[in-house]
Amino acid sequence: MKTASFERVLARPKQSERLPPCGAGCATGADIRGWIGVIAQRRKLGLWNAEAFSRAWRMVTEVNPFPATLGRICPHPCEAGCNRAGKDGAVAINALERFLGDWGLRQRLGLQRLEEDPKPESIGVIGAGPAGLSFAYQMARRGYRVTVYERNAKPGGMLQYGIPEYRLPEDILAAEVGRILALGVELKLGTGIGREVSVAELKAQHDILFLGIGALRARMLDIPGEVGGSVWTGTEYLASINRGEPPALGAEVIVVGGGNTAIDAARSARRSGARVTLLYRRTRQEMPAIAAEVEDALAEGVTLTFLAAPVRVDRMGTEVSSIVVQQMLLGEPDASGRRRPVPVVGSEYQLPASALIAAVSQEPDWEGLEELAPGANWIQSAQHGRIDDALWAGGDALGLGIAGLAIANGCRAAEALHAQLRKREQPVSRARAAIAGNAIKSNFYSDLPRAVAPEVSVSDRLAAPGVEVRGTISEAQFLKEVERCFSCGLCFGCEQCFMYCNGGGFSRLEEPMPGTYFALKHDACEGCRKCIELCPCGYLSAEPMG
Numbered sequence: 001m002k003t004a005s006f007e008r009v010l011a012r013p014k015q016s017e018r019l020p021p022c023g024a025g026c027a028t029g030a031d032i033r034g035w036i037g038v039i040a041q042r043r044k045l046g047l048w049n050a051e052a053f054s055r056a057w058r059m060v061t062e063v064n065p066f067p068a069t070l071g072r073i074c075p076h077p078c079e080a081g082c083n084r085a086g087k088d089g090a091v092a093i094n095a096l097e098r099f100l101g102d103w104g105l106r107q108r109l110g111l112q113r114l115e116e117d118p119k120p121e122s123i124g125v126i127g128a129g130p131a132g133l134s135f136a137y138q139m140a141r142r143g144y145r146v147t148v149y150e151r152n153a154k155p156g157g158m159l160q161y162g163i164p165e166y167r168l169p170e171d172i173l174a175a176e177v178g179r180i181l182a183l184g185v186e187l188k189l190g191t192g193i194g195r196e197v198s199v200a201e202l203k204a205q206h207d208i209l210f211l212g213i214g215a216l217r218a219r220m221l222d223i224p225g226e227v228g229g230s231v232w233t234g235t236e237y238l239a240s241i242n243r244g245e246p247p248a249l250g251a252e253v254i255v256v257g258g259g260n261t262a263i264d265a266a267r268s269a270r271r272s273g274a275r276v277t278l279l280y281r282r283t284r285q286e287m288p289a290i291a292a293e294v295e296d297a298l299a300e301g302v303t304l305t306f307l308a309a310p311v312r313v314d315r316m317g318t319e320v321s322s323i324v325v326q327q328m329l330l331g332e333p334d335a336s337g338r339r340r341p342v343p344v345v346g347s348e349y350q351l352p353a354s355a356l357i358a359a360v361s362q363e364p365d366w367e368g369l370e371e372l373a374p375g376a377n378w379i380q381s382a383q384h385g386r387i388d389d390a391l392w393a394g395g396d397a398l399g400l401g402i403a404g405l406a407i408a409n410g411c412r413a414a415e416a417l418h419a420q421l422r423k424r425e426q427p428v429s430r431a432r433a434a435i436a437g438n439a440i441k442s443n444f445y446s447d448l449p450r451a452v453a454p455e456v457s458v459s460d461r462l463a464a465p466g467v468e469v470r471g472t473i474s475e476a477q478f479l480k481e482v483e484r485c486f487s488c489g490l491c492f493g494c495e496q497c498f499m500y501c502n503g504g505g506f507s508r509l510e511e512p513m514p515g516t517y518f519a520l521k522h523d524a525c526e527g528c529r530k531c532i533e534l535c536p537c538g539y540l541s542a543e544p545m546g
Contacts, residue, residue: 126209158235
């Protein structure tokens with residue numbers, strides 16, 4: 001009788017940094033694993049808490065000068081693929097970024113310059129939204145003279161005029177914008193290009209222009225009765241509140257839409273004391289709004305009605321009296337990949353209403369700027385937002401996206417433009433293979449509950465409409481939460497390889513750095529693969545022995 005025999009394949013370890021899911025999902029391109037690792041590994045690196053916090057903050061602000069802002073409003077796609085999610089919840093990256101951003105503000109940390117020598121070119125930026133300010137920041141820190149033109153009375157774009165105070169306090173945004181201006185960026189408010197200043201005048205004053213005008217012009221519903229009083233777009237309504245001029249809504253408000261603007265408008269209207277019903281033509285599953293914000297809306301008393309769309313606004317004289325609504329059903333998927341809503345014939349019904357807020361879509365306002373984008377709602381650009389040598393663009397002018405993407409657009413355009421102007425090679429992102437989920441040994445890590453930020457009670461937030469709903473986690477929570485990171489695809493100094501190597505194939509580095517703790521000595525390796533099998537973060541891969 002023959003017995004089966006198994007021969008173990010000898011292989012030596014290879015240190016292979018992999019792309020973690022958080023990094024792959026981050027719109028700004030921040031090294032999330034890297035800055036979390038600096039703090040989580042601070043003792044191994046010989047850093048005091050404040051040193052680690054400062055180093056991490058500078059890593060974040062290399063690409064994103066708004067950590068306290070994005071830590072409040074970003075839908076955190078970085079958390080969606082976190083390998084910790086299946087164990088005890090994704091790492092609370094958004095809460096960590098917010099803590100770090102607030103810490104930087106308290107410490108009055110300033111943004112760092114990259115190059116001290118002044119550059120001869122003059123840069124003009126149209127729009128002080130996240131894309132324009134990000135671009136201005138990156139150009140100013142490289143020594144360029146930058147002037148930002150903003151038609152509104154305050155900078156920030158949609159961050160200033162499209163997000164309610166209860167989500168993003170104005171002083172937080174103002175402080176982060178102030179750091180950019182401290183680099184020497186000139187800001188001209190109340191200056192609309194194509195209105196107060198012509199495009200020709202702007203081109204005469206600057207060598208390079210950057211378009212960051214955003215998409216502040218909202219679309220209406222195109223239904224009978226919508227023209228007239230007590231009907232607003234979502235952006236109009238939110239901007240009026242943020243200007244301190246909230247309109248009178250009456251007792252029954254209907255909000256139409258399923259995105260973040262619709263949810264913000266509904267929650268803001270609820271804070272006026274009105275009963276609020278939000279109509280969305282698809283189901284809850286298809287809503288693009290941040291899930292936590294939808295839950296907050298429900299908790300605050302907003303009624304969500306799905307598979308419903310308005311077809312007419314009824315009035316008594318000039319006043320809105322009701323909205324005629326039609327039921328919908330979901331058909332085949334459309335170009336967005338979501339199932340197309342189809343009207344149900346004969347299903348109309350009335351909802352009492354005193355006001356209607358339409359938050360269904362937005363687009364750029366090209367009035368006065370037609371020569372920069374002839375006949376187009378969205379501007380077309382080449383790589384990194386380049387339109388031509390002297391004209392670049394980013395943010396919602398290229399297509400609707402989240403604030404983090406707009407910030408990334410500004411950053412990448414500045415990097416590419418700087419390379420063009422200084423005749424250097426274009427920056428190229430380092431290609432890394434993504435870490436496979438099954439490469440992570442989650443059982444190695446202790447169970448640790450996810451950090452939960454404090455919240456103001458529903459009764460208190462409705463009684464004080466401007467109070468910030470969610471707070472910042474404590475320093476103790478912050479330090480516990482960074483320990484939850486698996487450091488997917490990069491060494492975090494756990495020492496498993498060093499402790500269990502039979503042949504002494506690993507040696508400690510005298511000056512370790514995040515992700516770099518041990519050197520390989522292949523001549524001592526026995527090829528047993530033990531270190532590869534023990535590595536919890538998937539940093540070691542197998543390399544056949546020759």
